[in-house]
Amino acid sequence: REDALNKLSLTGVTPNRLPIWRDGAFPGLFCDSYIENTALEGGLITPSLLVINYVFKRILATRSWISTFSEDRFARMQVIQRAFTHAVSISQDSDVAYRTSSAVFQLLRRIRKSIESLEKDDFVIIPGGWRSGSAGHAILYVIERVHERQFRFVVVNTGEGIAYHLQRASSSKIKYQTAACINNVSPERLLDEGWWLAVLGMFLFPQPQNTSTRFYQKYLPMLVDTPLESV
Numbered sequence: 001r002e003d004a005l006n007k008l009s010l011t012g013v014t015p016n017r018l019p020i021w022r023d024g025a026f027p028g029l030f031c032d033s034y035i036e037n038t039a040l041e042g043g044l045i046t047p048s049l050l051v052i053n054y055v056f057k058r059i060l061a062t063r064s065w066i067s068t069f070s071e072d073r074f075a076r077m078q079v080i081q082r083a084f085t086h087a088v089s090i091s092q093d094s095d096v097a098y099r100t101s102s103a104v105f106q107l108l109r110r111i112r113k114s115i116e117s118l119e120k121d122d123f124v125i126i127p128g129g130w131r132s133g134s135a136g137h138a139i140l141y142v143i144e145r146v147h148e149r150q151f152r153f154v155v156v157n158t159g160e161g162i163a164y165h166l167q168r169a170s171s172s173k174i175k176y177q178t179a180a181c182i183n184n185v186s187p188e189r190l191l192d193e194g195w196w197l198a199v200l201g202m203f204l205f206p207q208p209q210n211t212s213t214r215f216y217q218k219y220l221p222m223l224v225d226t227p228l229e230s231v
Contacts, residue, residue, distance in 0.1 A: 044138065045127045045129065046091040046092055049084065049087055049088045053084040053087075053088050056084055060077060084125060086125065087125035087126065087127055087140070090107075090110070090114070090125075090126055090127060091127040093106070094107060097200075104197070104200075107200070108193045108200070111126060111196060112193060114126075115143055120145055120146070120147055120148070121144070121145070122144070123145075124142075124143050125141070126140070126143065127141075128141050128200065128202075128203055129202070130202035130203055130214070130215060131202070131203055131205075132207065132208050132209075133206045133207070136206070137160040137161070138203075139155060139161070140157075141153065141155060143190065146183075149186065149187060150183075150184060150185070150186070151186075151187065153182045153185050153190065153223055154179050154180065155179070155182075155220070156179050157180070158178050161212025161216055162178065163176070164216040164217075165178065165179075165180045182220070182223055189223050189224070190223065195219070198219055199215070199219050202215060
């Protein structure tokens with residue numbers, strides 16, 4: 001029984017042995033379509049990243065669920081897990097910047113340094129989203145260096161704003177691509193701290209005008225000077 005409780009708890013995330021289904025990340029993952037516009041949907045991302053990263057590390061540590069993986073595939077998963085560890089740290093810095101405006105520029109410099117230091121084919125995960133006051137929505141930005149003078153910027157979104165992503169209609173529903181990819185982004189555009197301040201400001205400084213429309217139609221096209229539908 002003790003072993004089962006440990007397996008179903010978040011002892012590596014919370015100070016107490018909290019069952020995983022009592023953590024906010026659990027309803028966020030399994031009840032997403034039922035908690036929209038409720039107090040459970042607050043646009044917070046750090047708690048979810050902590051849980052995802054913790055579970056990821058446990059899977060890699062035991063290897064029982066991925067016993068059929070090759071060494072190359074396992075090594076790739078380790079790279080992804082380290083990217084999530086970095087994302088947790090960035091998200092925690094964002095939480096500090098949300099409470100203390102003087103920390104905003106430290107956050108911007110850290111993000112810029114994270115992007116600048118990427119080697120070819122390396123990537124970094126940056127938490128983002130927007131807060132409009134009483135509500136909010138969290139998304140992820142995945143930034144990959146394609147080569148020295150070119151980056152790929154990917155927006156990972158499963159909720160509000162996904163209508164701006166590629167979609168495909170089937171007989172019963174519309175399916176959306178949760179990752180919107182922008183290629184051929186120059187270092188000058190991606191390392192522009194003014195752009196990052198505007199984008200992260202949507203999450204750090206809640207205002208009614210912070211919406212998915214503002215992000216997808218105003219800020220995202222600035223990376224390539226092209227309307228989003230043309231990317």
